[in-house]
Amino acid sequence: MLKGVSLYLVGMMGSGKSTVGRLLAEKLGYGFVDLDALIEQVSGKRVGEIFECQGESVFRDLESRVLAEVSAYTRLVVATGGGVVLARRNWGYLHHGVVVWLDADIETLLTRVEHEPGTRPLLAGGDRRLRLAQLLDERARLYAQADVRVSAVGLPPEVAAETLRCLAARLAEDSAP
Ligand SMILES: Nc1ncnc2c1ncn2[C@@H]1O[C@H](COP(=O)(O)OP(=O)(O)OP(=O)(O)O)[C@@H](O)[C@H]1O
Numbered sequence: 660m661l662k663g664v665s666l667y668l669v670g671m672m673g674s675g676k677s678t679v680g681r682l683l684a685e686k687l688g689y690g691f692v693d694l695d696a697l698i699e700q701v702s703g704k705r706v707g708e709i710f711e712c713q714g715e716s717v718f719r720d721l722e723s724r725v726l727a728e729v730s731a732y733t734r735l736v737v738a739t740g741g742g743v744v745l746a747r748r749n750w751g752y753l754h755h756g757v758v759v760w761l762d763a764d765i766e767t768l769l770t771r772v773e774h775e776p777g778t779r780p781l782l783a784g785g786d787r788r789l790r791l792a793q794l795l796d797e798r799a800r801l802y803a804q805a806d807v808r809v810s811a812v813g814l815p816p817e818v819a820a821e822t823l824r825c826l827a828a829r830l831a832e833d834s835a836p
């Protein structure tokens with residue numbers, strides 16, 4: 660369906676990019692890349708450690724560099740980090756493929772990020788609901804620049820299936836006379 664074109668999943672922390680991305684890669688016969696995991700591999704540090712010791716701007720530079728490298732490949736599903744949409748330069752790389760926004764409401768995001776406390780530096784030490792709401796408010800217009808928006812509220816296999824349905828509909832629209 661995608662003729663080898665990569666998929667880039669964007670969306671808030673807890674929207675399920677890493678989880679659904681793996682399922683989509685399996686279904687499409689694509690490779691799977693988790694940008695946060697790749698940054699950790701390349702830097703030898705946990706995401707939280709980079710934020711804490713070197714600051715967010717160092718993390719954002721690394722994120723852009725790793726994304727640039729990944730964007731040279733085809734046949735990938737790439738689960739990006741929640742903040743990848745913030746830097747304008749990243750959009751040039753994201754547009755090497757089809758960009759999918761996994762969209763979920765704050766309550767859903769909150770339940771999911773509660774599973775892994777301590778792994779998301781931007782949610783550390785504060786009211787997580789409020790912080791998620793602020794971030795979504797700041798970023799919604801950026802996520803909305805994705806090619807396809809998918810409701811990420813169901814179980815992972817349902818969200819993966821819904822993503823494929825939305826993609827097929829979008830591609831059919833694009834090829835309509
Ligand atoms: N559709 C879903 N239904 C229920 N739980 C989910 C779903 N998607 C993800 N989860 C769970 O929510 C948590 C967060 O999911 P995941 O790590 O995939 O989000 P993410 O978008 O990659 O977040 P981040 O931007 O922080 O990397 C995990 O514990 C995962 O198992």
Ligand SMILES: O=C(O)C1=C[C@@H](O)[C@@H](O)[C@H](O)C1
Nearest residue numbers: 672695706740741742779780
């Ligand atoms: O939403 C964000 O800005 C982030 C999300 C995570 O995926 C990590 O990339 C990091 O914790 C920052």
Ligand SMILES: [Mg+2]
Nearest residue numbers: 676677695738
């Ligand atoms: Mg992730």
